[in-house]
Amino acid sequence: MSTNSILDDCGKRPPLALIAGPTASGKSDCAVALAQELECRGRRAVIVNADSSQVYADLRVLSARPSAEEMGGIDHRLFGAWDGAQACSAADWARAAREEIAAVHAAGSVPILVGGTGLYIRTLLDGIAPVPAIDPAVREVVRALPVTEAYAALAVEDPDRAARLSSADSARIARALEVVRSTGQPLARWQAQTQGGIGAAVTLFPAILLPERQALYARCDLRFSTMMARGALDEVRALLARDLDPALPVMRAIGVPELARHIAGDSSLEAAAAAAAQSTRQYAKRQFTWLRHQPPADWPCLEYDNFDTHSLRVILFRSFGLT
Known part of the structure; x- marks a missing residue:
């Protein structure tokens, strides 16, 4: 990461702050704190959502x-921007985020x-x-295959991709198989031709929050208990009343299938809540692993044992060159 402050003149590449972290890591509070600090120093800031669940209004x-x-008086964008009946793919979100970030830059503000x-x-x-676009006939055939058959076929048609995937990863196996069958080229060849990224057009100021795992899991449990108190069950009832396709992301979001089973009479509320809390912890673990190993090595990782707000802000502000 650059040693410059996020407030410095970045020349032709405007600043983009990034605060990434697993669920319940406190990243939303950190983003608000950073935005408020920037505004105290005379630079307006806007927070842009990069969470695949928070995009849905439902x-x-x-x-x-x-x-x-x-939100602390800070402008927040792309939160609740999609109706649950419409799936928001990574490409859909990135397109909208590019537009929002460009608008924030045009106004002389800092996107977070x-x-x-x-x-x-x-x-x-x-x-x-x-x-x-994948041939619909190819997609129908591939998606109808049992995962064991799909994986065996992928091992023949795109062995490099198969070797990188778990034999139980049905979604990624199906995607790779339909791509090679529909286009005649393996997915890796297409991925080598990526387009539309803004990384080279901005000065990125990233920070990855990596709290101590057991403390994070405890916060996950507390968060789901709070969700229940705030009306999570009624939220799922409202979703079920819409009779949406169960394959939509909004219907597969953590907490929805678990609480739906309770509403259908297939589990107790206690069992449903426990299952949802466990799913939250498992999701946080996957995010933690990805954030530790996948981003560039020069992205600062902020590791901490507790969630003391003041201490975390001090570390965060130092990372962005504000102290």
Whole structure:
């Protein structure tokens, strides 16, 4: 990361702050604190969502979308911007984020990207592979295959990709197989031609929050308990009343399937809540692993044992050259 302050003149490349971290790591509060600090120093800041659940209007509670009070007077964008009936892909989000970031820059302000969805962040910064539309007939055949058969076929048709995937990763196996069958080229070849990324057009100021794991898991449990108290069950009832396709991302979001089973009478509320809390911890673990190993080595990782707000802000501000 550059040693410059985020307030410095970045020449032809305007600044983009990025605060990434697993769920319940405190990244939303950190983004607000950073924005408020920048505004105290005379530079307006805007927070742009990079969380794949918080994009959906239907998941106000279960995505822990910031309330008006939690936004701290800072402009927040792309929070609740998609109706649950419309899937928001990484490409969809990146397109919208590019537009928002460009508008923030045009106004002379600093965009602060905040979230933990690695695919979203990578797509925005690095671009996306220009894979042509998949032949619907190919997709239908591939998606109907049992995962064991799909993986065996992929091992023959794209062995490099198969070797990189778990034999149980049905979604990625199907995607790789449909790409090679529909386009005649393996997915890796398309990914080498990424386009549309903004990484080279901005001066990036990243920070990765990596709290101590057991403390993080405890916060995950507390967060889901808070969600239940704030109306998570009613939120799922409202989603079920819409009769949406169960394959939509909003219907597969953490907490929705678990609480839906309770509403259907297939589990107790206690069991459903426990299962959802466990899913939250597992998701946080996956995010933690991705953020530790996948971003560039020069992205600062802020490791901490507790969630003392003052101490965390001191570390964060130092990373952005503000102290």
